[in-house]
Amino acid sequence: MTNSAEKSGSAAWIRKAVTLLQVPADNPALTAAQFEAFSKQVPLLYFILATNMVSLSVTHQGAAPDYLVVYLPAVLTFLFALRSLIWLRGRNRPRTPAQAFRQLRATNILSFPIAVVCTAWSVSLLPYGDAYQNAHVAFFMAITVIGCIFCLMHLRSAAMIVTVTVNLPFFVVMCLSGEPTFIATGVNVILVTIAMIMILLSHYRDFRQLHESRNVLMLQQQALQEQNKAMQVLSDENLRLANLDSLTLLANRRSFFQMLETTFARTREGGGMLAVGVIDLDGFKPVNDLYGHSAGDKVLIEIGARLSAITDAGLSVYRLGGDEFGLLLDGNCAESDVMALGQKVCELIAERINIGSGMVQVTGSVGFAIYPDVGVTGQEIYELADYALYTAKRHHRAGTVIFNAVQANELNRQKVVEEALVSADLEKELSLVFQPITCVDRRICIGFEALARWESPRIGQVSPAEFIPVAEHNGRITLMTRMLLERALQTASLWPDDIYLSFNLSPHDLTSPENTLKIVAIVLKSGFDPRRINFEITETAVMHDFEQASASIQMLRELGAGISLDDFGTGYSSLNHVHKLPLTKIKIDGSFVRNIHTRKTSFNIVKSVLALCAEMELEAIVEGVETEEELRILENLGVRAVQGYYFGKPMSGEETLKQLALQKTQALAS
Incomplete structure (x- = not known):
């Protein structure tokens, strides 16, 4: 019975020792955490081995064989460096617990084998050195095994293997040297190593518990987050003010989209109808200004308040x-x-509004x-x-539009243009044409307006009216402006000195000093x-941020360039802009010229603008002239x-030069 118990105890001790020397595989999550922590230490381990080995090699130069x-x-240093690079490159690569266990x-x-090689190598140097060199061995x-234990702390089994493989031969060699100092060193290292193993x-036990x-x-x-979500849903349902616009006391944007989704789901299931309207005020910004x-x-x-007063059944209003x-x-x-x-x-x-200090008027577009017609x-x-x-x-400037097939085609076309523009090679696909500006008295060309053209290999020739708004929307317009301006200046440099270049700037070119400075x-x-x-x-170029646009325009004027207000009469607050901006010219839009001989309103508008230009000492250029009568x-x-096309x-x-x-x-002939 005693022998059986002793054998059983010995077997248990052996199993426990073997377990200490193996990577545990009973907890995949713990294995993954071990690998994550251990992978950060491996390059340091190889660094310690390499630097200590190089240091010992240097002190034994001339004493030991090459x-x-x-x-x-x-060779060993190269292998250590290679292994370090492999670990560094794969450190952030995600691995499954099974992959982590295998590695x-x-x-x-x-x-x-690494421990055996390093130990054998260092021991082989003992016969070749003096007392100082042997002390270095x-x-x-000692320092290598201590460093390795620290670096292998998250891989307990490897740390134990290295400790046993290095320290036992080290202790034996130190004792066999017969030198009291070395014997004391061997004993000291063994005792310190035992403490470090403990x-x-x-540390490994604490790491496991921490995990x-x-x-x-x-x-x-996770349970707390789920509880908070449930409480937040309940709170959102009970807090009326969270869905209210504090200024107008209308339901707010959040409420609008929540109700939209709810109503849409109910309408889709029930087979009913739903109309969504978006209102924007025209002329509101000048009231603020x-x-x-x-x-x-x-x-x-x-x-x-006026919108809330509409009593149509099924209608709800939001800000x-x-x-x-x-x-x-x-x-x-x-x-x-709906119309x-x-x-x-x-x-x-459109009804006038009393603001206390006076009456104002704004209009609206819807x-x-x-x-189920769309959407x-x-x-x-x-x-x-x-x-x-x-x-x-x-x-329409102010009015109502219901989305229909025309808008659907426009929207689809806009998406096609945007996709083509994003992938376009602008250097190759963009080009310029030049329209003459003619002096009426002398019937000669005094300048050219540069106009952008885009021919896409995917969708063919695209009108500026299509691609310019898209370029402004996706932010490529400033790049296009600078590219085309460089080309326009190259062409204009070949013209006589009395011919000027007229070049269009987008609103984005004036929105920051940096953009304007690049143009300069x-x-x-x-x-x-x-x-x-x-x-x-155009007026839209200065509507968004008048102060910055005005500063940018002033910068261009100080450069010496002229500034024209294009499409005059088609925007908002034109007289206000004319008064405040350092302009040199006004271009009267071609829509006022068409049939001017039969439309008295157009005649009077052009006449009034010409009088305004004369009063403010601005040059007037009329666009869209196509007939002798006009x-x-x-x-x-x-x-x-x-x-215009008439001239x-x-x-x-090349044709401008001709x-x-x-x-x-x-x-000369005349």
């Missing part, structure tokens, strides 16, 4: 933010009824989209309504006389410069 202090250390086990197996073995086992505690904590956090934000708030409050409002019409959404609702909304908005989600219906609003503002730099680098450049801007009337009104269509840079050469020949 194969021991040169060739073998060089830890491979490292565990590899630790024994002892130091090498620390290692304690388990972390898992428990994560489970508790002229009377202050308190006046603007009064306007928004009054508009909100989406700024001067934008939303409408949801659930129920009878025939197109005629009538839009008309009613526009009429209510875009609608009707389900497959609530969000898409809103986006289509917003596009209808964009169409209303672009074509291009002009200066070209060597072209800035006084022969006329930059054209030219004759404009000439009688005193117009001095015109642009010439846009032409290439036209100017012909003009010079005719001048």
Whole structure:
């Protein structure tokens, strides 16, 4: 019985010892955590081995054979460096617990031959050195094993293998030396190593407990998060103010989209109809600019009250933010009824508003989209309504537009253009043409306006009216401006000195000093006389940030360039801009020239603008002149410069040179 118990105890002790020398495989999550922590230490382990080996090799130069202090250390150092690179490159690569276990086990197996080689190498140097060099060998073995234990702390089995493999031979060698100092060193290292092994086992136990505690904590956090989510949902349902706009007391944007999704889901299931409307106020920004934000708030409050007073069944009103409002019409959404609702909304908005210090007036544009005619989600219906609003503002200034097949085609085309523009090689695909600007009195060309053209290999020739707004939207417009300006200046440098270049700038070119400075730099680098450049801007270029746009324009004027206000009369607050901006020219839009001989309103507008230009000492250029009759009337009104197909269509840079050469020949002949 005693022998059986002793055998059983011995077997248990052996199993326990074997377990200490193996990578545990009973906890995959712990194995993954071990690998993550251990992978950060491996490069340091190889660094310690390599530096200690190089140091010991250097102190034994000349005393030991080259194969021991040169060739073998060089090979081992190279292998250590290679292994370090492999671990560094794979450190952040995600691994499954099974993969982590396999790599830890491979490292565990590899630790024994590395320990044997390093121990054998260092011991082989003992016969070749003096007392100091032998002391360095002892130091090498002691400090290396201590460093390795620290680096292998997260892989207990490998640390134990290295400790046993190195320390036992080290202790034996020290004792066999017969030198009391070395014997004391061997005993000292053994005792310190035993203490470190105890620390290692304690650290590994703490690491395991910490990992388990972390898992428990994560489970508790997940449960707490789920509880918080449930409480947040309950709170959102009970807090009315969270869905209310504090200024107008209308439901806010958040409420709008929540109700949109709810109503859409109910409508889709029930087979009903749903109309989504988006309202934007026209002329609201000038109220803020002229009377202050308190006046603007009064306007928004009054508009909100008027919209709330509409009693149509199934209608709900929301403030989406700024001067934008939303409408949801659930129920009878025939197109005629929706159009009538839009008309009613526009009429209510257009009524004058008392702001205390006076009366102001704003107008509204409305875009609608009707389900099931369009849209497959609530969000898409809103986006289509917003596009209808964009169409209303672009074509009608104030009015109602219902999203239909025309807008659908426009939107699809816009997406196609945007996709092609994003992938376009602008250097190859963009080009310029030049339209003559003609002096009416002398019937000669005095300048050219540079116009962008884009021919895509995917979708063919694209109109500037299509790709310029898309480029402004996706941010490529500033790059296009600079690229085309450089080309335009190259062409214009070949013209006579009395011919000027007119070049269009987008709103984005004026939104920051940096963008404007880059334009200035291009002009200066070209060597072209800035006084022969006329930059054209539209009112939309200054509407968003008037102060910054004005500063940018002033910078261009100080350069010496002229500034034209393009498409005059088609925007907002034109007289206010003319008064404040350092302009040199005004370009009267071609829409006022068309049929000027039969439309008295157009005649009077052009006449008034010409009088304004004369009063402010600004040059006027009239666009869109196409017939002799239009030219004759404009000439009688005193117009001095015109642009249009009557005198010439846009032409290439080479054709401008031919036209100017012909003009010079005719001048000499006369």
